[in-house]
Amino acid sequence: MATTATKNGQSFEEFCQETFNPKKEFTKPEALKGYRVLSCTQYILGPSCASYLAELGAEVIKIEAPRRGEAMRHTTPFNEPFLYPLSRWVPERGTGLGFVGANPNEYFMSLDFHRPEAQAILKKLAAKSDVFVENYRPGTFDRWGIGYRQLKEINPRLVYCWLGGFGGWGPGRVRASYDILGQSQGGNFGMTGKQEIFGGAPAKHTIWLADYWGGMMGATQILAALYYRDKISGEGTFTEYSQVHGVTRQLEYALPLYGRHGITRERWGNWDTQLCVHGIIMCGKSSYPKSENPQEAEEGYIMVSAYSDQDFARLCHTVGDSSLATKYAKADVRIKAQSQMEIYPALEKWAADKTKEQVAQILDAANIINQPVWNSKEVANQPHFQQRGAVRWLDDPTYGDLLHQGPAYHLSHTPARLKWALKPVGADNEYILGKLAGLSAEEIKRLEEQECI
Amino acid sequence: MADTKVLPWPAVPILKPEEVYAGLSDQAKEYPLFLESICRQEHNFEKPEALSRVRVLDCTTSMMIGHWCSSQLSELGAEVIQVEPPGGDPLRKLTPFGRKEYMFKDKESGEECGAQFLHEMRNKFSVTMNLETEQGRELLKQLAVQVDVIIENSPPGQWDSWGIGYRQLRELNPRLIYCWVGQRGQWGPLKDKPGMLDPVAQSACGFVHGTGDPKEFGGQPTRSALWMADHVGGSAAAMGILAALLYRENVSGEGQFVEATSAEAIIRILDYSWAWYSMDGSIRPRFGNWDLAINIYAVNPCKDGYMMVGGGHDRLWYRIWRTVGDANPEVEEDILGDPHLREVADRLAYNQQVKTYTMLCEWLKDNSRSEAEAKLGKQQVASGGVLYVNEVAEYPHFKYRGHVAETDSPHYGKILYGTTPYQQHKTPGRLKWLGRPTGYDNQDIYRRLLGFTRDDFARLQQAKVI
Numbered sequence: 019m020a021t022t023a024t025k026n027g028q029s030f031e032e033f034c035q036e037t038f039n040p041k042k043e044f045t046k047p048e049a050l051k052g053y054r055v056l057s058c059t060q061y062i063l064g065p066s067c068a069s070y071l072a073e074l075g076a077e078v079i080k081i082e083a084p085r086r087g088e089a090m091r092h093t094t095p096f097n098e099p100f101l102y103p104l105s106r107w108v109p110e111r112g113t114g115l116g117f118v119g120a121n122p123n124e125y126f127m128s129l130d131f132h133r134p135e136a137q138a139i140l141k142k143l144a145a146k147s148d149v150f151v152e153n154y155r156p157g158t159f160d161r162w163g164i165g166y167r168q169l170k171e172i173n174p175r176l177v178y179c180w181l182g183g184f185g186g187w188g189p190g191r192v193r194a195s196y197d198i199l200g201q202s203q204g205g206n207f208g209m210t211g212k213q214e215i216f217g218g219a220p221a222k223h224t225i226w227l228a229d230y231w232g233g234m235m236g237a238t239q240i241l242a243a244l245y246y247r248d249k250i251s252g253e254g255t256f257t258e259y260s261q262v263h264g265v266t267r268q269l270e271y272a273l274p275l276y277g278r279h280g281i282t283r284e285r286w287g288n289w290d291t292q293l294c295v296h297g298i299i300m301c302g303k304s305s306y307p308k309s310e311n312p313q314e315a316e317e318g319y320i321m322v323s324a325y326s327d328q329d330f331a332r333l334c335h336t337v338g339d340s341s342l343a344t345k346y347a348k349a350d351v352r353i354k355a356q357s358q359m360e361i362y363p364a365l366e367k368w369a370a371d372k373t374k375e376q377v378a379q380i381l382d383a384a385n386i387i388n389q390p391v392w393n394s395k396e397v398a399n400q401p402h403f404q405q406r407g408a409v410r411w412l413d414d415p416t417y418g419d420l421l422h423q424g425p426a427y428h429l430s431h432t433p434a435r436l437k438w439a440l441k442p443v444g445a446d447n448e449y450i451l452g453k454l455a456g457l458s459a460e461e462i463k464r465l466e467e468q469e470c471i
Numbered sequence: 472m473a474d475t476k477v478l479p480w481p482a483v484p485i486l487k488p489e490e491v492y493a494g495l496s497d498q499a500k501e502y503p504l505f506l507e508s509i510c511r512q513e514h515n516f517e518k519p520e521a522l523s524r525v526r527v528l529d530c531t532t533s534m535m536i537g538h539w540c541s542s543q544l545s546e547l548g549a550e551v552i553q554v555e556p557p558g559g560d561p562l563r564k565l566t567p568f569g570r571k572e573y574m575f576k577d578k579e580s581g582e583e584c585g586a587q588f589l590h591e592m593r594n595k596f597s598v599t600m601n602l603e604t605e606q607g608r609e610l611l612k613q614l615a616v617q618v619d620v621i622i623e624n625s626p627p628g629q630w631d632s633w634g635i636g637y638r639q640l641r642e643l644n645p646r647l648i649y650c651w652v653g654q655r656g657q658w659g660p661l662k663d664k665p666g667m668l669d670p671v672a673q674s675a676c677g678f679v680h681g682t683g684d685p686k687e688f689g690g691q692p693t694r695s696a697l698w699m700a701d702h703v704g705g706s707a708a709a710m711g712i713l714a715a716l717l718y719r720e721n722v723s724g725e726g727q728f729v730e731a732t733s734a735e736a737i738i739r740i741l742d743y744s745w746a747w748y749s750m751d752g753s754i755r756p757r758f759g760n761w762d763l764a765i766n767i768y769a770v771n772p773c774k775d776g777y778m779m780v781g782g783g784h785d786r787l788w789y790r791i792w793r794t795v796g797d798a799n800p801e802v803e804e805d806i807l808g809d810p811h812l813r814e815v816a817d818r819l820a821y822n823q824q825v826k827t828y829t830m831l832c833e834w835l836k837d838n839s840r841s842e843a844e845a846k847l848g849k850q851q852v853a854s855g856g857v858l859y860v861n862e863v864a865e866y867p868h869f870k871y872r873g874h875v876a877e878t879d880s881p882h883y884g885k886i887l888y889g890t891t892p893y894q895q896h897k898t899p900g901r902l903k904w905l906g907r908p909t910g911y912d913n914q915d916i917y918r919r920l921l922g923f924t925r926d927d928f929a930r931l932q933q934a935k936v937i
Binding site: 094183230231271280293297396 | 509548565575662693694715721730738740743749768777816817851853854858866877888890
């Protein structure tokens, strides 16, 4: 690629800025151009999985229930912000922000899967697709004649991806699931938060982590399956992603420890069980004491990391606590639970009359790893994340200016990109049905009147 | 501690198919049994691996994001060579609260390895290489022409200044996919701000600020117990690598430069935080174990722990209160009679959520997790208790499906672990081995790929290059 060729004297950072420049995304090709994905999904897990492929350039067709669309369009924080219209049939309502982030770059079609006519249309689309993503209750699509067993007869190259809570077989197969249930039962929920003796309780990860990250796992597996299909077998496959299984995969040392010693990993709050100092402390002063927003008016927090003996000595020197430095000079002493219960409060005492920015400045000067705990406003306004395109302004074709997240990673030659955040329900019915199902304007109108689309 | 008697896993036997599907009609059990026939992990080794032709050099050290990334590829069949500094990755030494007795000891050499590192060293070869020496970097260049993917995490520009960065290696191997991973990024204003391990990234992206109870409930910003952002960042890196691989095979024949960071991966999945802020200036607040956008959708205390109950729309809302009403009719009556709780949308307001969950807890306090789940399950309401690790390990559904399994390592003995969720019909992910002692594969890899002789090993070991 000529534009990224090494130039004499170009520093590495300049090279990176040019190579990964988010403003140049549209001057480059897309990795998945030519792949077609059908996304018969709702909520977050399934939709996000398909959307990661849409960011990479696949033509993703999201198929929802006619008129009001899928459930996630009807969720939004405190029922306040909405993007209007919901659909051309329901202009007085909007799409809730719960939908944002899980469906970018997609084409939106509506279809009532219950009807034989809709099923016939879906089969026509599946015959021309590479990937099929769905998250209905296990066996539902099979019963309707549009499951893996039927579609692979029509299109043996189809990669059929089911995502859900517990999986379609085994004693818990009939259980419904949501992200928060996946977190609860998979095991990461019970470990997060303060321990009982400090007045704490298990804590939810604020994002729909098991969903959004589970979608990444699904997309990873789909990409691997496409690679195998295209390079080796010529055949599709069926993948089953259980989000509760994904969460259990994430538990680090917890399962080996339990299996060998019968010890249950407990919560350890904002500290770290394996490194000390490597935790989050409170800074007594608010960075925005006059703000009317309680999110800003509260005390600040900062993550501090100084786990090597040299770093810890420097931290103690900076904090001016020589007794701490002597007592906990050695890493293996410092890491003990009782030690941590003395070290972190001492650090908080030092930070009690400072803002997180003041603490960061002092620690930066001493070359000690730190990271202020930023709220979403502070993150959105970081030049670092803006320049890298992690958070960016989008001139959305339907909804106008929106701040939106960029892709989760950067590619030099075929960058993932953001084209639009979402569209109303059924916005692309005519385009997709005309192009892929060969339906005339008249037929489309009839289907619309019958609420089949 | 070592003398404590621990029951072998599983303490309770794993259910058999005839127990799981007892009493079902042939028609009702036909589909789940079909899924079992194509997805059960015991068939894994009858099937090929999706990425068996891909070779990956994971040169990351002291950082989890890279190890997680290469684990995704190795579970799917790639040949992943873990390059460690002589003496091993410092992460090998980590163990909870410094307790050496929790480490896993190699039967032969006695070398100890912490469980977290071990859990991610799945299907990987371990090779030692000192990249701080000129000779070590020569070895890397020789390997670079024989691999598809290199993953590294050195400080920004370090490899470039050493002559082994993307700009130099792509000249040697134009097909190479070169991936850099880190917490915040190798370019941009924060590139030189140090920090290798989560929760640096969790704190930098808005996640920590938004997790935990609100201040008025006595809460504060809360990190994930896990190095969770490193897992998400590693998954993002794996997606990027596979997309680059597909493009190379299908279109360009060329590799490319991939960069993934833990902070940005979480920014990507922090749902509506950014749009919401841009619409009305809202800052994503903490809302504890409740949800800003859905009610009922929360975890609350119950008789023996914490209980998740979910049902955002009307159908489930009424089923939940009907279930509650069986034992607490006054609660059901109060909720159903409240005009402010009649519309789905109205229930999201802060005060209505406080009321909803206060009333729900009236019922939950008399029900254990399993009792609540059984009662709500009858109404097809999604619910379940918060499980601790001992319960996860013994949960019948997880054991039956093999979400948790035990492997018998030739080096470390029996290890309980979380299996790969890449379940599949044709090319499933799988575990071949879990963990290797440091440099265990030096002989194999250096002989097989670089034609080393006895003399080479002796010379380079003495020079502390390998």
